[in-house]
Amino acid sequence: MCKDNQFNKETVVKKALGVATVSILALSLGLGKQKINPFSESTTSTNPETLLVNHPNLVTKKEEEVVSQDNESFSTVNNHVPPNLPDFTYAAKIATPAVVHIKVRQDAKIVRHPLNNPLDQLFRDFFGDSFRINPKEYEQPAQEFFGSGVIYTTDGYIVTNNHVVEGADHIEVTLNDNRSYVAKLVGTDPAIDLAVLKIEDKNLPILVLGSSEKLEIGDWVLAVGNPFNLTSTVTKGIVSAKSRDLGRSMENGKLKIQSFIQTDAVINQGNSGGALVNLYGELVGINTAIYASRSASFMGYGFAIPSSLVKKVANDLIQYGVVQRVLLGVTIQDITAELAKKLGLKQVLGVYINSVQDDSPCAKLLQKEDVITQINNRKINKASDLQEIIACSKPGDKIAIQLYRKGKEKTIEVILEKKPDEVRIVQENNALRVEGAVFHDIDIKTREKLKLTHGVLIKDIMKGKFQTAGLKKGCILISFDKQPVKNIVELAKMIQITNGPVLLGMVDPSNGSKIYLAVDFGTRASYEHEW
Incomplete structure (x- = not known):
């Protein structure tokens, strides 16, 4: 391990002498394309070097094969932080080399107005089909946007947000050491807002894929990206919530699968597609969105796609070019107090089944008014919990569903089928x-x-x-x-x-x-x- 990554006891327990806080007004990330070293004096049996040397090597396939993060890549390191003064330099040094700056250029183009403009239609009814309030076409000048990305494999696959590269005619990637590449778009998944790019190089720095499932509310995290074109910027915060569903407030309802990690680490325009890392420098999420005021300033709420979803989507896009989704075949909603009382539930938790599709693999196993409480021993508190598990699953996976039906608990096993491809x-x-x-x-x-x-x-x-x-x-x-x-x-x-x-x-x-x-x-x- 490099000397730069070694920490002695004196460094770890040094106290903060003062922290200057800079407040920067920011545009909303959604609009923009534009371990602690938890090793204190009381932790005498472990150190960063001995812990990280045991982390699995993500690149296990031959050079000519597609390199991807496999199931064993998830770290088993405990994310709990002892109540001591943290030092974030270790995670920052690990993460910054693997986070890239992305510049997207859209060429000048002729833009057509939609043909279903209500006012146009009204006047055409009176004056004929040739009448239009707005010109049929207009020229849109060339534009540039900026964002961030994370190097996913040593041979040049990069993960970012779909909204960063959407509509791009040219994509340029710049590494932390200022090397620059022309990138090719491999594939996108607008439902989750992820995209995969490819640059041609080898032996690139990557991040160990951490377990977003093991994150707990209150855990420290760092956001690494390029806000406002300020390259290699690191901010700190904690996990404020998990499995957050923002509803139709995200991307005008385009994001069909939402189960975000919420953090108060400061992220702004340009952070889109950057890394959210835990205290060991492991990737636990891709920064995607913020809540913003009308002035587009950061309000303390940032949201990241969990690494469990990142891994599934990125691996599918690299291997197949599209995401291989599975079909559970039910319509669901969160349990409300009224439903819980009606069904005789002791807690207002779980997912209520409104209907079961006839062609669902669960058609004979699940019923309307069933309440799903666990999947594979993971508690299902709300719909976004179930959504994340299903979105991370592969065709052929067997899952154990624990549910509540007519006053009794029941467990069923379901083999998930591939969702039919939609063009x-x-x-x-x-x-x-x-x-x-x-x-x-x-x-x-x-x-x-x-x-x-x-x-x-x-x-x-x-x-x-x-x-x-x-x-x-x-x-x-x-x-x-x-x-x-x-x-x-x-x-x-x-x-x-x-x-x-x-x-x-x-x-x-x-x-x-x-x-x-x-x-x-x-x-x-x-x-x-x-x-």
């Missing part, structure tokens, strides 16, 4: 993103050069159905299910109504050759038109 379509200004592919409209000059009357450019291709089918970056998609593709709006409509296999026609601009490929879309697509 997600997102149209952002002049780009269409679907199944790992990014499509752009092509200009008149390109069409004339290739002697085409229609088609869309395959701007980028990542893991997904299109890549599996054989689509190539830089080629022109000219037909979909034997129908001409005029533009990305028409392509989005075609994909939206598609269910099953279709034939795609593609032109390679390098030689003018035409290629035909088949792709199976399976279940019906969901369409998100973001203007």
Whole structure:
């Protein structure tokens, strides 16, 4: 271990002579893209070096294989802190090299106004379809945003928030030692607000993946990131709450899975995607959001995605390009005082089942009005507890559900099934993103050069159905299910109504050759038109 990480007894017990507090007004993190060494004199049998030398090595696969954090990566170190004066320098030195600065650039583009503007519709009813209050299109200038990320594997996979890189045309990653890289977007999970990037390098510094489940309210944590472009900033706080559900206040209700770690460590615009670490420098969460006043200043409430969810999502995106989710197949709500009285519960805790889907793996095991109280011996106090456990599970996992039914306790075992894949379509200004592919409209000059009357450019291709089918970056998609593709709006409509296999026609601009490929879309697509 490096000398910089060694602490003697004199260093550990040194007392704070004074702490200067700087108050900085901040923009909301949600809007921005922009161990203690717990070793005191009384702890004579352990020290940071002997504890950390026993931590598991996360990189256990061969170099050519996908490197990911496995189940055994979770630390078994106890997070409890003795009531002594803390020294945070150890965790800060461990964490800062693995936290990166992310710069996102969006190119200048032509933005289309939505066609369902109520005022436009009102006036068109009177003056005809050609009348519009607002121009149909306008030019949006190039923009830059900033955020943070955490190096997840030694070969360059990086975890950040989806909202940091959403809509990015170019992504640049800068390490703590000022090395800079162009990053590729591997995959995103808007439901949890996570994304994975890839830079090309080896032997990069990473963080041991700590156990967010073992965190307790009152435990010390550090937030590491780049607020306001102030690189490598560290702030301290405690765990204020766990399994926090912010409801529809987060991202206009886009986040479907919420089970946040709440902390009072100061985080602001630019901290998005940065690390929340425990007192041993272990990653226990990804900083994601804050509550802010109308002036967008920090109000003392920060929220991080727990490492249990980070691990599941990151590993799936690296291995599959999408998140492999499971289906429990129930609609649920928190237990209220009225429900507890009606059902004869002794405590106002647990999750109430409103309904069970017919195609659920639990259709014959769970019933309406059941109250789930534990899963795999973990107490379920509210819906976000159950949500986190299911979101962290893999297809084929067996879970033991303890429930309360009609005055009696009962335990059942369920084998979780994979949730059917849903093709997600997102149209952002002049780009269409679907199944790992990014499509752009092509200009008149390109069409004339290739002697085409229609088609869309395959701007980028990542893991997904299109890549599996054989689509190539830089080629022109000219037909979909034997129908001409005029533009990305028409392509989005075609994909939206598609269910099953279709034939795609593609032109390679390098030689003018035409290629035909088949792709199976399976279940019906969901369409998100973001203007």
